[in-house]
Amino acid sequence: MLKTDASGLVAETQRLDGSDTGPVVLEPFVRGDRVPMHIQIHENLVLQLTSGKFGSGAELPPEAALCEHYGVSRGTIRQALAELARDGLIERHPGRGSFLRRPKFEGSVVGSYSQFRVEGPPLDPGAHVLDCVTRKADPVLAKALGLGHDRSVVMLRRLRFAGGVPVTLQTSALPAALFPGLAKHNLTERHLVDILRDEYGVTLVRAEEFIEPAICTAFDARQLGIKTGAPVFQIERRTFLPDGRIGEFRRAVMRGDVYRYRLDLR
Amino acid sequence: MLKTDASGLVAETQRLDGSDTGPVVLEPFVRGDRVPMHIQIHENLVLQLTSGKFGSGAELPPEAALCEHYGVSRGTIRQALAELARDGLIERHPGRGSFLRRPKFEGSVVGSYSQFRVEGPPLDPGAHVLDCVTRKADPVLAKALGLGHDRSVVMLRRLRFAGGVPVTLQTSALPAALFPGLAKHNLTERHLVDILRDEYGVTLVRAEEFIEPAICTAFDARQLGIKTGAPVFQIERRTFLPDGRIGEFRRAVMRGDVYRYRLDLR
């Protein structure tokens, strides 16, 4: 599809992605009351931009034009546009303009513009401690924890429940040097993160988590009350101290029949 | 831990979460050059707030004090604070103040303050079409697609590759009434989303995805070149039209040995 103007002399701009698109032309706007203007404008733009009337890549009016259209100052317009950009609905380029974004549903990599959450029953407070011992880490675990000479680790296995039903089994490894006597504390009722902060003065600031599908082992199945071989999530988590060292390395098995991950893409 | 002041008369404020904390007191700041101030301030605050020197729930200085501390106007401070709030590092409450947020790693529900992505090799362009037929949807599928009287659906099975290796098998169902003659188009080389847009004038604006662990069936295993019973991700996706109708219902099986999901929590 290549459009030309009436005279047939000027070909419409051909976009990089092969689709040609006109500019975004907005409907008249009536301002409501009580609701902040930047929110009204954001909602109004979301409605119009997702109406399907404009092709992806279509150029939005410049900020100055939007100020006039909506009858507000530049700061207010920018607040609404920043929200749109954060949602991934538009892209903004200094010196060029703002453009409607093409949804990238087909791509392999889902960017950070998606919403994410776990769906399932909330965890009960507390945990059932299966065991908690201090031992020498094997080389693989020592490397995962970033340990040097002292390879002593506290190994902690906890079973957690939701509505009285066991749903996840967490196996944690913590550097014993950082948390001497950890096993003596009340790991059943207190959150691990609270004990580390209140008893050892350690604040955990960041964590990374890797999620994979797995087959439930016989031991895990017995603990979780499901069948051996049932599909489960295997979740590996590293939690970091402010200085970058690893405070906890955890591998958890979570029931796949109770929890699922949900993404919202735009 | 309950602290009292020297006189013993005034108990320090007891926070809801049971931990008591002093206010955030900031180190002197030297402004750099070239980098926008709101970014410098944001980075400076992240460093200080995650240093572990302050308890969770600690109150930040009010905006006016921060303006003076950093030597900038209120708008600039608010830009930095908005970023912190978006990251989930602080909570802001009108009339009360801004507070350092406790990391909620132990909780079951991971909020939207987390980063998320899929890790693995990028998908090759194009797809291998296993089959594409139009038939009547069974009641379950008809309900999932939100179909009324006309239960005709286009069923499309595609195999996608990464580096020449089959990695995901996608089974799609689309309302035949919306996309007549869909099977005649080149589904091997063109993205489905492009065909729907260019040939049918339909823009897909939103999608929701549910991710579960699963066991690979014999058929899927043969297609993907893995063993029957291997752990895989099962991904259910609904893609929506601007008016809220479902444009595509898809169930995909993705190799668990090639891809994993990654979360970054703060």
Place this chain on the structure above:
DNA sequence: GAGTGGTCTAGACCACGTT
């Protein structure tokens, strides 16, 4: 009533990309 964050304005200067 004093202090907090939320909203909004009307200006200004800049780096950047296009013409």
Place this chain on the structure above:
DNA sequence: ACGTGGTCTAGACCACTCA
């Protein structure tokens, strides 16, 4: 040279919370 979005200022008024 011009128009774009990015940054920043100095004011203003508001709703809300807490003493």
